[in-house]
Amino acid sequence: xxxxxxxxxxxxxxxxxxxxxxxxxxxxxxxxxxxxxxxxxxxxxxxxxxxxxxxxxxxxxxxxx
Amino acid sequence: xxxxxxxxxxxxxxxxxxxxxxxxxxxxxxxxxxxxxxxxxxxxxxxxxxxxxxxxxxxxxxxxxxxxxxxxxxxxxxxxxxxxxxxxxxxxxxxxxxxxxxxxxxxxxxxxxxxxxxxxxxxxxxxxxxxxxxxxxxxxxxxxxxxxxxxxxxxxxxxxxxxxxxxxxxxxxxxxxxxxxxxxxxxxxxxxxxxxxxxxxxxxxxxxxxxxxxxxxxxxxxxxxxxxxxxxxxxxxxxxxxxxxxxxxxxxxxxxxxxxxxxxxxxxxxxxxxxxxxxxxxxxxxxxxxxxxxxxxxxxxxxxxxxxxxxxxxxxxxxxxxxxxxxxxxxxxxxxxxxxxxxxxxxxxxxxxxxxxxxxxxxxxxxxxxxxxxxxxxxxxxxxxxxxxxxxxxxxxxxxxxxxxxxxxxxxxxxxxxxxxxxxxxxxxxxxxxxxxxxxxxxxxxxxxxxxxxxxxxxxxxxxxxxxxxxxxxxxxxxxxxxxxxxxxxxxxxxxxxxxxxxxxxxxxxxxxxxxxxxxxxxxxxxxxxxxxxxxxxxxxxxxxxxxxxxxxxxxxxxxxxxxxxxxxxxxxxxxxxxxxxxxxxxxxxxxxxxxxxxxxxxxxxxxxxxxxxxxxxxxxxxxxxxxxxxxxxxxxxxxxxxxxxxxxxxxxxxxxxxxxxxxxxxxxxxxxxxxxxxxxxxxxxxxxxxxxxxxxxxxxxxxxxxxxxxxxxxxxxxxx
Numbered sequence: 001x002x003x004x005x006x007x008x009x010x011x012x013x014x015x016x017x018x019x020x021x022x023x024x025x026x027x028x029x030x031x032x033x034x035x036x037x038x039x040x041x042x043x044x045x046x047x048x049x050x051x052x053x054x055x056x057x058x059x060x061x062x063x064x065x
Numbered sequence: 066x067x068x069x070x071x072x073x074x075x076x077x078x079x080x081x082x083x084x085x086x087x088x089x090x091x092x093x094x095x096x097x098x099x100x101x102x103x104x105x106x107x108x109x110x111x112x113x114x115x116x117x118x119x120x121x122x123x124x125x126x127x128x129x130x131x132x133x134x135x136x137x138x139x140x141x142x143x144x145x146x147x148x149x150x151x152x153x154x155x156x157x158x159x160x161x162x163x164x165x166x167x168x169x170x171x172x173x174x175x176x177x178x179x180x181x182x183x184x185x186x187x188x189x190x191x192x193x194x195x196x197x198x199x200x201x202x203x204x205x206x207x208x209x210x211x212x213x214x215x216x217x218x219x220x221x222x223x224x225x226x227x228x229x230x231x232x233x234x235x236x237x238x239x240x241x242x243x244x245x246x247x248x249x250x251x252x253x254x255x256x257x258x259x260x261x262x263x264x265x266x267x268x269x270x271x272x273x274x275x276x277x278x279x280x281x282x283x284x285x286x287x288x289x290x291x292x293x294x295x296x297x298x299x300x301x302x303x304x305x306x307x308x309x310x311x312x313x314x315x316x317x318x319x320x321x322x323x324x325x326x327x328x329x330x331x332x333x334x335x336x337x338x339x340x341x342x343x344x345x346x347x348x349x350x351x352x353x354x355x356x357x358x359x360x361x362x363x364x365x366x367x368x369x370x371x372x373x374x375x376x377x378x379x380x381x382x383x384x385x386x387x388x389x390x391x392x393x394x395x396x397x398x399x400x401x402x403x404x405x406x407x408x409x410x411x412x413x414x415x416x417x418x419x420x421x422x423x424x425x426x427x428x429x430x431x432x433x434x435x436x437x438x439x440x441x442x443x444x445x446x447x448x449x450x451x452x453x454x455x456x457x458x459x460x461x462x463x464x465x466x467x468x469x470x471x472x473x474x475x476x477x478x479x480x481x482x483x484x485x486x487x488x489x490x491x492x493x494x495x496x497x498x499x500x501x502x503x504x505x506x507x508x509x510x511x512x513x514x515x516x517x518x519x520x521x522x523x524x525x526x527x528x529x530x531x532x533x534x535x536x537x538x539x540x541x542x543x544x545x546x547x548x549x550x551x552x553x554x555x556x557x558x559x560x561x562x563x564x565x566x567x568x569x570x571x572x573x574x575x576x577x578x579x580x581x582x583x584x585x586x587x588x589x590x591x592x593x594x595x596x597x598x599x600x601x602x603x604x605x606x607x608x609x610x611x612x613x614x615x616x617x618x619x620x621x622x623x624x625x626x627x628x629x630x631x632x633x634x635x636x637x638x639x640x641x642x643x644x645x646x647x648x649x650x651x652x653x654x655x656x657x658x659x660x661x662x663x664x665x666x667x668x669x670x671x672x673x674x675x676x677x678x679x680x681x682x683x684x685x686x687x688x689x690x691x692x693x694x695x696x697x698x699x700x701x702x703x704x705x706x707x708x709x710x711x712x713x714x715x716x717x718x719x720x721x722x723x724x725x726x727x728x729x730x731x732x733x734x735x736x737x738x739x740x741x742x743x744x745x746x747x748x749x750x751x752x753x754x755x756x757x758x759x760x761x762x763x764x765x766x767x768x769x770x771x772x773x774x775x776x777x778x779x780x781x782x783x784x785x786x
Contacts, residue, residue, distance in 0.1 A: 005587040032628045063620040065574035
């Protein structure tokens with residue numbers, strides 16, 4: 001199990017940031033990802049593996065209405 | 066279109082004034098006009114009022130309070146329509162400083178209403194020497210109020226027999242009051258249209274002159290029926306003429322601070338807008354795709370949050386349709402966000418201007434989501450046509466589209482039929498019927514007479530006259546306090562439900578927009594977190610209306626490293642932009658301002674507005690209730706469209722065994738849970754705001770805020786528990 005934005009989510013093997021964002025349907029172009037508090041730059045989404053128990057934050061920078 | 070030239074029009078009143086000098090952002094004068102008595106006067110602004118309410122909407126609400134009684138109705142002569150400026154209004158070195166803030170009693174809610182709108186009016190008004198334009202009374206027949214800010218003249222002119230619709234009227238008035246083409250840039254016009262005469266959903270348009278297109282452009286004060294008040298007073302137009310705007314028209318205290326803030330923001334906009342929101346490319350409609358992708362786009366009267374046809378009207382479509390001669394347009398001088406866009410030479414297919422090629426301002430996100438998603442009309446040509454005619458007729462695209470979406474659901478549930486609609490087949494997606502209904506609303510004919518009343522009054526008619534199920538209509542009629550919801554689905558964001566329900570004027574998102582912070586980012590998970598957000602953000606956003614600013618440059622652009630330097634709610638505040646605002650305020654007025662003092666300035670006005678609601682009989686907890694459609698699924702169809710999500714919540718959060726349960730049973734249990742959550746949220750927010758459990762500001766709060774004036778205390782004391 002991992003946490004994504006504080007909510008439990010089932011972990012699976014070879015889960016990268018890029019795959020997680022796709023599975024969560026997080027399509028917004030301006031997001032900031034942190035794993036266990038560590039900032040992950042966009043160019044590393046493809047290669048960064050999320051391991052079981054990780055706490056992932058995906059913060060959307062959207063201003064809204 | 067004019068029956069005669071201007072010289073032949075009768076002057077009903079004339080007034081001469083000494084063109085005022087702005088001192089550190091203020092003139093300390095207000096221009097008072099009484100249309101019943103044809104009187105025009107100069108009035109001062111009390112230093113204590115300035116100290117307590119800061120300016121802009123703060124002044125507007127205070128002076129409206131003084132003008133009306135608790136018995137005053139929106140269409141009584143003593144109701145006022147007040148156009149407010151604010152100390153930062155008109156600054157040309159910072160983006161988004163041209164807003165006019167408009168205050169009046171609303172025909173929809175029966176209580177105090179506020180709107181903000183772009184265009185050149187407020188800066189011209191202030192530079193002419195007035196912090197405020199206050200109009201009371203009613204003219205016997207249509208009039209034009211003309212203010213010449215350089216000559217120091219105000220006249221009320223008879224203007225009978227003219228078509229009030231904005232598009233042609235403003236072009237004619239620009240010709241009439243400008244000496245030549247160059248002169249048009251010095252004119253700003255407030256107008257409305259026949260939709261405002263015949264419905265409760267009237268807007269006012271405020272113009273500026275697009276010298277590149279050589280065309281009048283308009284922005285809208287849209288919510289709550291301000292245009293209906295405007296036309297009820299028989300104001301055809303207010304025209305202001307002012308020449309001489311310069312970099313220091315506000316005669317500021319410290320230009321360096323203003324320059325520093327302006328340069329910092331402009332650099333961010335130029336470097337980052339194209340990768341952040343694209344305001345300069347397509348404006349607010351950039352939001353459309355994201356709302357669709359995250360299930361927040363209202364579809365079919367807020368039943369659903371997305372639709373497969375949304376791509377037909379998404380941001381790529383508008384990028385192609387908007388005329389992109391340069392990066393957007395600025396609705397006031399010096400704004401680099403340039404979110405104003407237009408579609409040129411759009412050929413109208415219906416209505417009084419059918420066949421004509423017109424300029425359509427926008428469309429904005431709300432208009433696209435309302436007519437496109439909520440009414441199920443995923444057709445860009447239809448949206449442009451509906452947008453144009455609403456602006457032209459002086460109708461609120463949000464109020465109209467949310468009302469029509471409600472009527473469509475009523476039609477599809479056989480609550481209304483073709484006999485009641487006089488032949489209109491109001492199914493979701495019927496563009497022809499929707500356009501016809503807009504024309505009928507504007508002209509006050511057919512079923513449009515009922516539709517133009519807005520959802521609250523329509524519900525009453527359907528229940529009393531046609532025996533409709535009251536409970537169902539309350540659930541699906543998306544209004545609160547009498548105002549229609551703006552265009553966001555809030556089912557999965559408790560904080561935004563509160564943002565709508567506890568907003569002073571009704572469910573308009575300009576008090577708070579917390580959907581992503583809550584629903585997606587999950588940054589405010591507890592009631593206390595949500596209450597803190599619903600304390601801070603409505604107050605922060607209120608401040609823009611006190612000083613004359615636009616909200617967009619606050620968080621529709623943010624420093625590149627904002628989310629890395631700051632976290633959670635702090636990041637959402639955009640601290641460096643808050644600092645800009647403190648610099649701006651000090652730079653203009655000479656008074657240092659901390660972020661905490663900024664919030665305090667707003668808190669006084671926000672609480673006064675809540676007390677105004679109480680005074681008019683509307684401010685207690687029961688008026689913060691929202692329809693269940695805003696909280697969760699009302700119908701089986703709705704529940705089953707997101708069954709997995711709702712089942713999961715029932716199992717994991719409510720601990721309800723869903724095995725073998727019907728959808729109806731699951732809806733009932735989910736509803737009990739969600740309604741209880743909303744009430745708990747109200748408790749937490751009231752407490753944080755210093756209000757009692759009935760939503761009434763406590764005496765302690767009023768005293769702490771130093772708004773314990775005798776007339777205010779009188780209202781509060783009536784409601785003390």
